[in-house]
Amino acid sequence: MLTATPPHRSEVLAEAMRLPFQFLSDSVWARRHTEPGIVDLTFGNPHEMPLPGLVDALRDWATPLTKDWFAYKMSERYAREAVAESLQAATAIPFDPADIAMTNGGFAALAVALKALTEPGDEVIFALPPWFFYRVLIAEAGLRAVPVPVQATDFDLDIAALEAAITPRTRVVLVNTPHNPTGRIYPAPTLRRLADVLQSASQAYGRPIYLLSDEAYRRLVFDGKQMVTPAAFYPHALIAYSYGKTLLAPGQRIGYLAVSPQIAEREQLRERIFATQIATGWMFPNALLQHALPDLEQLSISVPHLQRKRDRLLTELRAIGYQVHQPEGAFYLLPKSPCADDAAFADLLAAQDILVLPGNVFEMPGYFRISLTANDATIERSLAGFATAWETAQTVCRSGR
Numbered sequence: 001m002l003t004a005t006p007p008h009r010s011e012v013l014a015e016a017m018r019l020p021f022q023f024l025s026d027s028v029w030a031r032r033h034t035e036p037g038i039v040d041l042t043f044g045n046p047h048e049m050p051l052p053g054l055v056d057a058l059r060d061w062a063t064p065l066t067k068d069w070f071a072y073k074m075s076e077r078y079a080r081e082a083v084a085e086s087l088q089a090a091t092a093i094p095f096d097p098a099d100i101a102m103t104n105g106g107f108a109a110l111a112v113a114l115k116a117l118t119e120p121g122d123e124v125i126f127a128l129p130p131w132f133f134y135r136v137l138i139a140e141a142g143l144r145a146v147p148v149p150v151q152a153t154d155f156d157l158d159i160a161a162l163e164a165a166i167t168p169r170t171r172v173v174l175v176n177t178p179h180n181p182t183g184r185i186y187p188a189p190t191l192r193r194l195a196d197v198l199q200s201a202s203q204a205y206g207r208p209i210y211l212l213s214d215e216a217y218r219r220l221v222f223d224g225k226q227m228v229t230p231a232a233f234y235p236h237a238l239i240a241y242s243y244g245k246t247l248l249a250p251g252q253r254i255g256y257l258a259v260s261p262q263i264a265e266r267e268q269l270r271e272r273i274f275a276t277q278i279a280t281g282w283m284f285p286n287a288l289l290q291h292a293l294p295d296l297e298q299l300s301i302s303v304p305h306l307q308r309k310r311d312r313l314l315t316e317l318r319a320i321g322y323q324v325h326q327p328e329g330a331f332y333l334l335p336k337s338p339c340a341d342d343a344a345f346a347d348l349l350a351a352q353d354i355l356v357l358p359g360n361v362f363e364m365p366g367y368f369r370i371s372l373t374a375n376d377a378t379i380e381r382s383l384a385g386f387a388t389a390w391e392t393a394q395t396v397c398r399s400g401r
Contacts (some may be wrong), residue, residue, distance in 0.1 A: 106242025183327020352385030
């Protein structure tokens with residue numbers, strides 16, 4: 001009897017990337033985002049010139065001081081020291097510089113962690129809706145994705161559902177806080193409950209379940225709130241971070257993966273991470289960014305300005321009639337679509353020259369995402385279009401046209 005042929009690896013990756021790939025290659029955004037006059041609120045890209053301090057740091061450190069200035073770079077000592085010092089101050093966890101693996105962005109930090117922590121066939125639990133590249137990273141590592149929806153009322157982690165999803169094959173639980181796209185900062189009581197669940201499951205199955213904390217937006221929090229790392233509550237934790245969000249320079253690829261000093265096997269894990277970085281294509285940041293990292297650590301876009309843009313859009317969208325919660329961090333709004341088909345409503349906005357990310361792209365149908373990285377003038381230009389699209393939707397969506 002013939003047996004079914006397993007799908008080719010490239011087919012598995014293509015399916016994991018299907019929704020974001022379709023949006024990036026064949027959507028209104030793909031066709032129109034470069035047109036003059038378009039209000040592009042889709043992605044966390046800069047709408048203004050880079051931070052002067054960023055430019056100054058790169059300019060200052062571009063001048064070689066030694067013959068090896070632009071030689072092969074791995075995780076350089078001075079960069080690791082700057083990160084460890086910053087993490088200690090933010091988390092009160094005694095990170096050693098050797099616990100820090102410098103990576104070319106948070107994207108690479110997540111990819112390296114998933115490969116270093118797992119064996120093919122292991123399971124990775126993550127919150128739904130996710131950052132839309134989690135699935136392809138999990139698939140590329142030969143792992144099984146296990147999405148668990150967040151609570152519908154407040155977008156907090158559903159700890160009971162997450163506990164029910166754990167099996168003997170669970171190896172990683174991936175948590176993103178502040179969360180993209182909801183802006184939720186998971187509170188300490190939730191993280192304590194999560195830690196208790198993971199500790200119990202690890203003991204029951206005789207091997208540690210790792211907690212991988214994606215903290216790309218860790219410094220972008222609103223209303224004086226405090227973001228507490230999940231690593232403060234659970235020993236088998238790693239932190240992935242990207243400077244691209246704080247600096248609003250996602251094209252400058254630098255981030256890190258930090259191994260909690262509470263992990264008993266931390267030295268072996270450091271070695272596995274190092275080997276994985278080399279084996280996956282030298283996943284270290286370039287020389288210039290590492291030279292400049294101690295200066296870059298001190299920089300950030302203006303969080304108060306980001307909060308003012310959040311408040312401006314929240315007030316106006318709610319006045320129009322949109323249902324939209326108040327995010328606690330990151331730099332997105334997540335309004336509920338007035339049309340059940342969020343892609344159809346995104347088309348109505350596109351007719352007003354406003355581009356957004358439909359919820360179906362990030363597995364949250366019925367919503368759409370707005371990036372707050374747009375400048376003030378762009379946000380002001382969008383308001384009339386949001387109002388017109390809302391009014392159109394009251395007729396078009398209800399009539400089923």
